[in-house]
Amino acid sequence: MNEIIPCKLCKLSFEASDNQQKFILESREKKMNFIMLNCSNCKWHTDYNPTSELITFSDKEIHWRTPVSRISGYVSYIENDEEKFYGCGESGFIWLTKERFYKSIEEIIAKYPHRNDCYIKVNGEWFPNNEEPDNMEELIETEDENDLEDYVVK
Ligand SMILES: [Zn+2]
8 A cells, every 4th residue: 555645736635656656755765845746536736745744744634725816726834944835736826924824814804705614713823614615616716816916925
């Protein structure tokens, strides 16, 4: 049995193929902490940290709805030796601080009431709402195009 990889895009997990497993082991040997793997469910590439004992399970498991208008992807928190940021694998938007990321969540909730169902605030921290309505992607499609000028949200 090969390693089970959590796909950050479709949020399903898949078993690495033999070729992928070979790549993971070689990358781990080289102490690489960021590789891209093709998800066998959604066919997109998801990033994977072959030396992932550095990242706690809960950090890897949290995926917030991307707080950018008309984007129905998910944001992951990436932290390694070189960098840390919040990033959306589908749209490429990134946030360099938690404060800025949370501000985007608060702004999009203020603009679109349906976004209130995407997030839950607990003790001052924003979490994904796992009981999002089934039609959330349709609701997100009704939003205005975003007017962000840069992939780094400022
Ligand atoms: Zn996938």
